[in-house]
Amino acid sequence: MAVEGVVMMDPAGLKAIGAGLAVGLTGIASGIAEKDIGSAAIGAMAENEALFGKGLILTVIPETIVIFGLVVALLIK
C-alpha cells in the first residue's frame, strides 16, 4: 500500500499544492494582521477623517506578506 502511495505522487501535483499553500497561508496571515490594524484605522478615521491616508498605509503594510506568497507561488510554478 505504502509503495503504491509513493508511486501515485505526481511532482506537478505537489508543486500545485505547494503553490496553493504559499498563497493560502500568506493570505490568511495578511488577513489576521490587517484585521486589527483595519479596525483601529477605521476607529481613528471616525474621530478624524484626515487620517485616511495614514490609516490606509498602516492597514496595507502586512499585505506585502501575501504578495510575497503570490510571488513564491509563481516561482514554484
Place this chain on the structure above:
Amino acid sequence: MLSPKQMSRATIIGHKDILEQTVNSLHGINSFHIEDYNDEEQGLKIGKPFENADDVSNKLIKIRSISSFLGIKKAEVGKQNVESLFKELDTKLVELDDEVSKRTDKKNEIENNLKEHDTLSKELLPFSTIPLDLDQYRGYENLVVFSGVVKDDIELELSSITKSYELFSDPKSGTIVLFVLKEHADAVSDILPDFAFRELRVPEISGIPAELLKKLEQDIVNSQNNIESLNAEIESLRTKYSDFILASDELLSIEAQKAEAPLRIATSEQTFVIDGWVPNEDYDMLARTVEDATDGRAFISRTDVTKEEEAIVPIEYENPKISSPFEVIMDLYARPRYSEIDPTSLIFITFPLFYGMILGDIGYALILLGLAFGIKKWVKSDAIKPLMNILIYCQVSTLIFGVIYGEFLGFPLAGLETHGHYIPGLIAGFETINLFVSPFGNEMVTYPIHRTHLVMTMIVVTALVGVIHINIGYLLGFINERRKHGVAAAMLEKGSWFIIEIGLLLSALGYAGIIPTAIGIIVFLVGFVMLLKGEGIKGPIELPSLLSNSLSYTRIIAVGLSSIYIASTVNQIAFDMIMPDSFGPMTIFAIVIFIFGHALNTILSIIAPGLHALRLQYVEFFTKFYEGGGRKYNPFGYIRKYTEE
C-alpha cells in the same frame, strides 16, 4: 510645479469706518486667507459682527428651513443678478414663507385629523355589527354594561345567574355588549374571565357604529386626497421658487460670511487689523483693490514667510491643469508642507504607470474608459470629476501596456509557440516575435510580451522599477532635507542610502570576481556609519526595508497575473460551454457567464490595481521623503454658482 504656491503674509490696518469696505473688497477677490485672531491678551479685541448680521442669519435660517422642507436640490440654473435679487429678497421671502407655512399648517392639521380618525375607526370596528346607538351604551342607574370580546358563547352560563339580561353579540369577531342589572354585575364579572373577556373602550360619541364608520372612511379618503393636492401644490412651489431659493441661499451665505468676518479680526477702539496670507502673484491685485475700495485709507503691508511661519502657512497647490486631479490623492494622504516638494506631478506619471503595468489589457481599458467618460458626463459632482480624470489617465496607460502585452479581456492577441505546442491568438496571422533570451530564468522575451510566460523576467523587471522609484524618493528626500537642515544633514540622512546601495552593488561585483570584494564592503560600511549618524538607531533597523520595499514592487506582476487568470478562467468556462456546435440554452448560459465574469473582473480591475498602485506611492515612495501636514488654503470669499454681480 514641484512646490506649493508661494505665499506672503499680508496685514491690513485701518480705521473702523472703512472696515466694511475692506471686508467687501477682500471677499470679492477671494484670495486672502484670513488668519483668525484669537489672542485677546495682546490688548486687541475680537471685532463685533456688522449690524445686519442678525437679520441676515435669521433670513438664512428661514430660507434653509424652507429649502430643506421643499427638498430643493442643487441644480444647474441660470445666474441671477445680485442687485435685483436683493431688491425683491425681502418681499419674496415673506411671500414664500407665507405660502409654505400656510400649506405646512394645513398639512399638519389634516395629518393630525387623519390620525384621530384612524384611531377612532379602529375603536369602532368591533362594534360595527351591533346595531345600537353608542349613546345607549352609557348613562344607566340600575344597569351595568359590559362591552368587549370573548371566546365561546356565554349565554348558557349567563342564564344560570340571571334571566334578565340583554346581550348583543357578533359571533364572528366575538364582540359582545351585555346589559345586566346592577345587583348581578359582580357575579357576571366573575364568570367573564372564564371566557377570556377583554374589555373594549366605547368611543365617546353618539351614532350607530356602522354608519359612523362609513362616514369616517369617507373622511379619511377626503383627507388623503387633500394631502395629495397639497403635496402637488408644494411640488409646484418647489419648481416655482427653486431658482430663487438657491440664489438667495447663496446671496445670504455671502452676506453672512461678510457680516461675521469681524469675528476673525483684531480691533481696538477705533482701528482694525486684518492678518492673513495671500499668494505672491495676487498681492498687487489685493493691494490695489483694497486701496480703491477705501480711497487709500487702509495701510497694507507684506512680509515674506519666515522660517518659523513655515509650519502655519496655508498651502495651495500649484500644478498644471493636467496633473491637478492628483491633488485629490495628495489630500487623501496629507497636504505638503510649505518648504517641501509637492509630488503631485510625479504621481501624475507614476500612478497611471503602475496601474497600467498591473492591468495592461486593451479590453478592460476600453470598457473603463467608456465608463469614466460616461460618469464624468452624467454625474455633475465636483468630488467625482477629479477621480474620473484619474481613472481616464490610468486607462490611457492601461491601453498602452495592453498593446505592449497584447492582451484583450484575458485573451492573447498574438499566437504563441511554446514548449512544442501552439496557443492561437485572437488576431489570426498575428504571431509572437521572439526578440532575445532574457538573462533571468532562461525565458524568451517576445513582442507582445506574454506575461504568463515571462514570470521570472517580469519579477526582476518590476523589482528594478521599484529600485528606481525608491531612489527617486531618496533623491527627493535629499532635496527636502537640504532645504530644511542643510547639505550635511541631507548627506547623512538620505545620501547614506545611495552609498549603501553603491556598496551593495560593488559587493555584488566583487562576488562575481570582477573587482576585489573588500571595496564593496568598505563603501557599504561607510554608508552604514553615515546612516547611523544621520538617523540614529532607526536607520539600521530600516535597512532591510531596502530589500522588502523593492520586492514589494513585484506586486505589479503578481496582481496583474491574478487579473489575467481570472479573465482567462472566465473565457475558458464560457467557451467550453459554447463548444458544442448547435445553438442551445447552454449558449445563452455561456454568454451570461462571460458577461458576468468580465463585469466582476472589470470592477476588480478598478479596485486592485488602483489600491496597489496607490499603496506603492504612499508606503514605498512617500516614506522616503514626504512629511505632509500642511494647512489647507481657504481664502475668504465665495465661488458664486447661482448669482452674479
